[in-house]
Amino acid sequence: MASSYSADQIQVLEGLEPVRKRPGMYIGSTGPRGLHHLVYEVVDNSVDEALAGYCTHVEIDLNADGSVTVTDDGRGIPTDTHPQTGKSALETVMTVLHAGGKFGGGGYKVSGGLHGVGISVVNALSERVEVTVWRDNRVHIQRFERGIPVTELKHKPQPSKEARTGTSITFKPDLEIFTTTGIEFDYITLAGRLRELAYLNAGVRITFTDHRLELLKSNQPKVETYEYKGGIKEYIAYMNRDKQPLHEEIIFVQGERNHVQVEVALQWCTDAYTDNLLGFANNIRTVDGGTHLEGLKAVLTRTLNAIARKRNKIKENEPNLTGEHVREGLTAVISVKVPDPEFEGQTKTKLGNTEVRGIVDSLVGEVLTEYLEFRPPVADTILDKAIQAFKAAEAARHARELVRRKSVLESSPLPGKLADCSSRDASESEIFIVEGDSAGGSAKQGRDRGFQAILPLRGKILNIEKTDDAKIYKNTEIQALITALGLGVKGDEFDASQLRYHRICLMTDADVDGAHIRTLLLTFFYRYQRSLIEEGYIYIACPPLYKVERGRNHYYCYSDRELTNLVQNEFPSNANYTMQRFKGLGEMMPQQLWETTMNPETRTLKQVEIQDAAEADRIFTILMGDRVAPRREFIETYGSRLNLAELDI
Numbered sequence: 001m002a003s004s005y006s007a008d009q010i011q012v013l014e015g016l017e018p019v020r021k022r023p024g025m026y027i028g029s030t031g032p033r034g035l036h037h038l039v040y041e042v043v044d045n046s047v048d049e050a051l052a053g054y055c056t057h058v059e060i061d062l063n064a065d066g067s068v069t070v071t072d073d074g075r076g077i078p079t080d081t082h083p084q085t086g087k088s089a090l091e092t093v094m095t096v097l098h099a100g101g102k103f104g105g106g107g108y109k110v111s112g113g114l115h116g117v118g119i120s121v122v123n124a125l126s127e128r129v130e131v132t133v134w135r136d137n138r139v140h141i142q143r144f145e146r147g148i149p150v151t152e153l154k155h156k157p158q159p160s161k162e163a164r165t166g167t168s169i170t171f172k173p174d175l176e177i178f179t180t181t182g183i184e185f186d187y188i189t190l191a192g193r194l195r196e197l198a199y200l201n202a203g204v205r206i207t208f209t210d211h212r213l214e215l216l217k218s219n220q221p222k223v224e225t226y227e228y229k230g231g232i233k234e235y236i237a238y239m240n241r242d243k244q245p246l247h248e249e250i251i252f253v254q255g256e257r258n259h260v261q262v263e264v265a266l267q268w269c270t271d272a273y274t275d276n277l278l279g280f281a282n283n284i285r286t287v288d289g290g291t292h293l294e295g296l297k298a299v300l301t302r303t304l305n306a307i308a309r310k311r312n313k314i315k316e317n318e319p320n321l322t323g324e325h326v327r328e329g330l331t332a333v334i335s336v337k338v339p340d341p342e343f344e345g346q347t348k349t350k351l352g353n354t355e356v357r358g359i360v361d362s363l364v365g366e367v368l369t370e371y372l373e374f375r376p377p378v379a380d381t382i383l384d385k386a387i388q389a390f391k392a393a394e395a396a397r398h399a400r401e402l403v404r405r406k407s408v409l410e411s412s413p414l415p416g417k418l419a420d421c422s423s424r425d426a427s428e429s430e431i432f433i434v435e436g437d438s439a440g441g442s443a444k445q446g447r448d449r450g451f452q453a454i455l456p457l458r459g460k461i462l463n464i465e466k467t468d469d470a471k472i473y474k475n476t477e478i479q480a481l482i483t484a485l486g487l488g489v490k491g492d493e494f495d496a497s498q499l500r501y502h503r504i505c506l507m508t509d510a511d512v513d514g515a516h517i518r519t520l521l522l523t524f525f526y527r528y529q530r531s532l533i534e535e536g537y538i539y540i541a542c543p544p545l546y547k548v549e550r551g552r553n554h555y556y557c558y559s560d561r562e563l564t565n566l567v568q569n570e571f572p573s574n575a576n577y578t579m580q581r582f583k584g585l586g587e588m589m590p591q592q593l594w595e596t597t598m599n600p601e602t603r604t605l606k607q608v609e610i611q612d613a614a615e616a617d618r619i620f621t622i623l624m625g626d627r628v629a630p631r632r633e634f635i636e637t638y639g640s641r642l643n644l645a646e647l648d649i
Ligand code: 0RA
Pocket: 045, 046, 049, 072, 074, 075, 076, 077, 078, 103, 104, 105, 167
């Protein structure tokens, strides 16, 4: 018995060894993203069971010891012996790469992308896993460590007579695998994805509980339940809840053709200048688009132009509305389920199946045409908005041409207050966008002029969330920013080869005004040329908050926590020291600024990334838009969790 078991162990190890050797290949990274993917992988299995119609409730528990438990009320992973391996189906699924699919009943098994790698990957990358299955009036339990079974599959009768079925998987990620930044689960990240799954799979109930809070205070665990009978229609309502809809009813299309299921929900709003289109294929967010989104865009443009002509909103001699105008103010979700999905691109987040384009086009075309033909007032408001967008674009074009003429494309002069660097190699060049002329002065003296440029901005830049394109182009601070960076005009395809610096660093004071200016700049980049953020060019510089001097030594502290730690833990209890709090960058000597914030050897730069575009969009609208009530509500709800302790307004 003992010897055959160790033979098994060797086999298992060999099977999962590649996963432990190259975890990145299976879960993308060993940082926070990869860590969260472990949870998604386990949850996807339960959601698949729900989509197959056997499960209604999925529970996710973040346990105080750093492990996660995912429990569902599905059929339970089969526990009988698998003919090919001679082991139980459960053990096979847990220890053989990609074995899960063999048991799945076909259909819309989520596969491709980073999900769908199989639960064995989670097992391989976990210090320990415990699986419990309720099936056939029995409870089946097996435990694993780093992918290897450490118990056999044990069976007990179920305690009560009620025939419960389901699966519960508890795993503790292996700290030997994950980097130090990737060991803690982020509540907001997980909650966002779980809520999204609940929207995408109408009727599935997902309960998310964070037991870790109990450690901090004697608090109750935090529990949230997501269940949306209206599916993606409710998702649109959620995303638009702080916007002003053009039409009350959310337009909804649902259908199936050639085994491809399509669901689309649409609503236009008045107070949005951009579109917000979200695509999903087999529950995976297709960040890089694909054929489903191509089909949707094509059919929207075609259908609305056809109706505009029919209703005589566009005259015979006038040109068609472009897709961009038609989509202005639109929030849309398209979710397709494809039996055999092909995911393309670096991050496997672009749907490649060519048949999907035509299926979406024809399904949505039929339903949308009929919907709008029966509701002329709705058709008219949408068309009027698109026509207005078209006219606004014409007006903006004049203003835009000015910028275009001035832009680097036609070798315009760079803004006078830009202190450029001498390097012409964008990949090694950095620009620091600095708040105020005095800080700008320090930065200019402190920098390495070889590769670091400084652009001082005076005061607060325009809030782009509240203005139209024409005003934006007339604003001198924004013009300076656009020309200094080498950007084209809004809406043009982002062209990285025109970019003059590959690190764009926002350097603002560590106070409320500094945070406001940073938010205004991020709003500008997000709305004006999102690719800058998406492709990782935007950074936030981190100036120190305190300078502590003790004897001949000095220390910089970047947070209150660091300061407390230094003074309480590093210094002897009766130490003599002086402490200076920097009120702004302008107070720092050029050499200090270099040492603490700009020198690549010693500084900290935070790279800005968008983890959840839809959520980012919603929050920018709340925080920067012109409606006060939603902003107030946001601050009242989250204010205590964000670091607003120092808010002095
Ligand atoms: C394959 C077949 C059957 C269930 C499952 C997989 C299953 C896997 C997981 C993973 C987490 N929760 C799950 N729930 C179900 C059922 C086969 C049958 O009973 O006929």
